[in-house]
Amino acid sequence: MPISSTHIFVQTTGGTDIVDLTPQIQMQVKKSPVKNGAVTLFIPGSTASLTTIEFESGAVSDLKNAIGKIAPEDGHYDHNERWGDGNGYAHVRAAMMGPSLHVPIVEGKMTLGTWQQIVLLDFDNRPRDRSIVVQISGE
Amino acid sequence: MPISSTHIFVQTTGGTDIVDLTPQIQMQVKKSPVKNGAVTLFIPGSTASLTTIEFESGAVSDLKNAIGKIAPEDGHYDHNERWGDGNGYAHVRAAMMGPSLHVPIVEGKMTLGTWQQIVLLDFDNRPRDRSIVVQISGE
Amino acid sequence: MPISSTHIFVQTTGGTDIVDLTPQIQMQVKKSPVKNGAVTLFIPGSTASLTTIEFESGAVSDLKNAIGKIAPEDGHYDHNERWGDGNGYAHVRAAMMGPSLHVPIVEGKMTLGTWQQIVLLDFDNRPRDRSIVVQISGE
Numbered sequence: 001m002p003i004s005s006t007h008i009f010v011q012t013t014g015g016t017d018i019v020d021l022t023p024q025i026q027m028q029v030k031k032s033p034v035k036n037g038a039v040t041l042f043i044p045g046s047t048a049s050l051t052t053i054e055f056e057s058g059a060v061s062d063l064k065n066a067i068g069k070i071a072p073e074d075g076h077y078d079h080n081e082r083w084g085d086g087n088g089y090a091h092v093r094a095a096m097m098g099p100s101l102h103v104p105i106v107e108g109k110m111t112l113g114t115w116q117q118i119v120l121l122d123f124d125n126r127p128r129d130r131s132i133v134v135q136i137s138g139e
Numbered sequence: 140m141p142i143s144s145t146h147i148f149v150q151t152t153g154g155t156d157i158v159d160l161t162p163q164i165q166m167q168v169k170k171s172p173v174k175n176g177a178v179t180l181f182i183p184g185s186t187a188s189l190t191t192i193e194f195e196s197g198a199v200s201d202l203k204n205a206i207g208k209i210a211p212e213d214g215h216y217d218h219n220e221r222w223g224d225g226n227g228y229a230h231v232r233a234a235m236m237g238p239s240l241h242v243p244i245v246e247g248k249m250t251l252g253t254w255q256q257i258v259l260l261d262f263d264n265r266p267r268d269r270s271i272v273v274q275i276s277g278e
Numbered sequence: 279m280p281i282s283s284t285h286i287f288v289q290t291t292g293g294t295d296i297v298d299l300t301p302q303i304q305m306q307v308k309k310s311p312v313k314n315g316a317v318t319l320f321i322p323g324s325t326a327s328l329t330t331i332e333f334e335s336g337a338v339s340d341l342k343n344a345i346g347k348i349a350p351e352d353g354h355y356d357h358n359e360r361w362g363d364g365n366g367y368a369h370v371r372a373a374m375m376g377p378s379l380h381v382p383i384v385e386g387k388m389t390l391g392t393w394q395q396i397v398l399l400d401f402d403n404r405p406r407d408r409s410i411v412v413q414i415s416g417e
Binding site for chain 3: 003005040042044045046070071077078079080081082083088091092094095096098099100102133135137
């Protein structure tokens with residue numbers, strides 16, 4: 001059972017940038033010999049997350065609004081008091097949304113719905129160079 | 140290391156229907172030759188999620204209430220403005236709760252707690268035919 | 279492809295105790311022959327979760343506060359009405375944060391960020407003996 005790990009590199013803009021990773025991941029799956037298996041995605045870092053959503057501007061902005069109510073940028077954060085970097089809200093959001101995602105591969109394709117895309121959510125308050133781990137395993 | 144993928148089919152009622160999938164998944168694990176491995180569960184689509192909960196009516200209704208406060212059905216959603224399908228709240232909830240779940244199999248059994256069930260949360264505002272991917276891998 | 283399952287045991291204090299599991303998991307990864315693969319973590323039980331966070335007291339307390347707003351300890355819970363155990367809030371939090379986590383192993387190391395730790399969140403309202411499943415697979 002082969003297992004291969006690569007990276008996807010993304011430059012984000014800061015301020016909860018939500019980026020569609022699906023085309024790049026699909027390309028990795030296509031290049032892989034795995035026909036039956038899974039893609040594991042993981043974002044190193046503590047101010048970003050991975051999830052799936054219908055990637056259209058309405059749903060993306062609705063998600064931003066809902067997360068913004070749970071952990072507002074201008075709220076009080078003990079993290080900011082201690083470190084002064086102003087991204088306390090980003091740590092809370094990332095811990096709640098989680099860093100990993102697992103998508104099965106069946107007959108050479110990810111089992112995503114038609115309107116379901118894989119997205120990176122970068123909550124940090126400044127542009128970042130992100131590197132997402134893409135691990136494909138199976139047979 | 141064998142890897143097998145099947146589906147579980149569920150008809151949901153609309154309006155955040157929460158359905159216990161545990162018996163059907165346990166049956167798949169029992170039928171599988173895998174004694175040491177994992178079950179990967181994935182829900183294709185962008186208005187439903189998977190998680191675990193003690194499946195008793197109190198906890199299930201408490202979870203519905205909490206999610207309903209984060210993304211109320213009658214809130215304003217840009218998705219609804221653009222597409223007019225009225226399920227903007229469902230997209231937000233699904234992206235926050237996530238589409239995948241991973242449960243280890245040890246000595247032929249899933250490592251669930253005694254009061255821990257695997258559930259589908261279908262947030263959509265109409266009945267849906269859902270197909271959950273159940274992938275079992277291991278040895 | 280070897281696959282091994284062990285447990286980490288943790289005694290928690292009750293009241294949303296957040297515990298850094300990273301050193302113990304790193305030790306398991308170091309002992310394993312797997313150089314390219316993944317660690318699957320799973321918490322049996324319906325009142326605890328796993329995620330990653332920068333494990334410093336500020337971010338940890340910020341996360342507790344945000345979760346406490348979504349499902350306050352002293353809110354009304356149908357679960358409490360039915361069972362009288364007063365931990366309805368813990369069931370809601372655990373279902374929202376999820377029981378599983380998946381971290382790739384590349385060149386013998388987990389792909390965590392420098393300031394990213396793996397944590398157990400025990401939401402229960404009393405001290406608990408927790409046993410986290412640590413499954414390492416790969417080559």
